[in-house]
Amino acid sequence: MKTTSMNKSCRLLLPVAIAIGLLGAAPAPAGTIDFSIQSVLASSPSSGNALEVFLTNNTAGAVVIDAFTFGLSEASNTIIFTSATTATVHTYIFAGNSLFGPTINNTAAAGSLTAGDLWAGAGNGFSVGTGVTVGLGEVFFNVPSGAAGLYTVSFLSDVADTSLSDINGAAIAIGKENSGTITTPASSSPEPSTLTLFGLAIALLAWARKPLVGYGALRR
Numbered sequence: 001m002k003t004t005s006m007n008k009s010c011r012l013l014l015p016v017a018i019a020i021g022l023l024g025a026a027p028a029p030a031g032t033i034d035f036s037i038q039s040v041l042a043s044s045p046s047s048g049n050a051l052e053v054f055l056t057n058n059t060a061g062a063v064v065i066d067a068f069t070f071g072l073s074e075a076s077n078t079i080i081f082t083s084a085t086t087a088t089v090h091t092y093i094f095a096g097n098s099l100f101g102p103t104i105n106n107t108a109a110a111g112s113l114t115a116g117d118l119w120a121g122a123g124n125g126f127s128v129g130t131g132v133t134v135g136l137g138e139v140f141f142n143v144p145s146g147a148a149g150l151y152t153v154s155f156l157s158d159v160a161d162t163s164l165s166d167i168n169g170a171a172i173a174i175g176k177e178n179s180g181t182i183t184t185p186a187s188s189s190p191e192p193s194t195l196t197l198f199g200l201a202i203a204l205l206a207w208a209r210k211p212l213v214g215y216g217a218l219r220r
Contacts (some may be wrong), residue, residue, distance in 0.1 A: 031059035032175020033128075035070065035136070035162065037153050039181045045145040047082075051153070051180060053115075054090050055164075056133040058175070064166060065093065066125035069116035070136055071161030074153050077111030079182055080142040084108070084115040088135025093128070097121030104137055113139060114161055124167040141182070148186040154179040 034056050042049040053070055057063055072081065086092045086101035094101070099120040106114045115137050119125045128134055155162045155177040164172035 031130075033057050033059060033063060033164065033172065034176040034178065035155060035174055036176075036178040037072070037155070037180030039183070041183050041185070042141075042143045044143045044147040044184045047142040048140060049143065049182075050138050050140050051182070052088050052090065052138055053084075053136045054088070054133055055093065055128065055136055057128045057130055060130060062127045062129045063172060064125045064127045065119070065164055065172065066167040067116065067118045067165045067169075068093070068136060069114065069161060069163050071114040071156030071158065072112060072139065072153055073156050074111045074151055074182075076151065078144065078147050079151050079153070080110045080144065081105075081108045081113035082140045082142060084113060084137040084139045086117070086135075087138045089138070090133050090135035093117075093126055093134040093136060094119050094121075097126070105139075112156075114156070115139075119167075143182070143184055147184045149184060151182045151184065152179055153182060 036054055036056065038052040038054070040049065040051045053072070055068075074081075083103055084105035085103055086095070086098050092098070092101075094117055097120045098104070099118040101117060104115045104117045106116065117136075126134075157177075159171070162174065162177065164174060166172060
């Protein structure tokens with residue numbers, strides 16, 4: 001069982017350790033273990049938006065996972081990633097046994113984010129059953145003023161950035177890496193409200209009556 005005293009320096013070494021583990025990759029059962037990014041809507045400007053990164057075991061058997069990393073990229077650098085946490089909608093993969101949580105990102109910036117975590121419980125890791133989906137991270141981001149359209153968020157392809165490994169550091173093969181999108185509707189000029197139009201009509205009526213009042217006073 002790992003201790004929970006590892007500092008941020010150790011966290012930054014996690015992707016390197018997993019990459020080295022590729023030299024002794026563990027055989028994967030039939031089917032694939034897939035990573036996915038949630039597609040969401042976000043207004044411009046806005047802050048504190050979130051999307052989820054999750055894993056689905058589409059193999060024929062359970063897979064025991066001891067560590068993972070993921071890296072995200074948004075090519076235009078419009079989307080500003082701020083953090084990744086264990087507060088996922090799907091049950092977090094290492095819920096109650098996260099070594100780095102609740103904040104698990106290593107880097108976060110405009111257009112990119114990297115994150116990862118290690119199993120801190122007893123045994124060889126968390127067993128993900130066949131057909132089961134678990135959360136890997138809730139990713140928070142901001143959308144700047146002027147942003148509009150569809151922004152694709154993809155996984156970084158380097159194995160040091162997006163990976164799985166077992167207790168021995170051997171890599172577990174990832175099948176599909178499904179991208180997500182952040183859709184930002186174009187802002188439009190708001191139409192005048194009914195109350196505003198009513199107030200304008202009253203003002204015009206009052207202005208139109210002023211000459212009539214003056215003319216009546218002259219005749220008296």
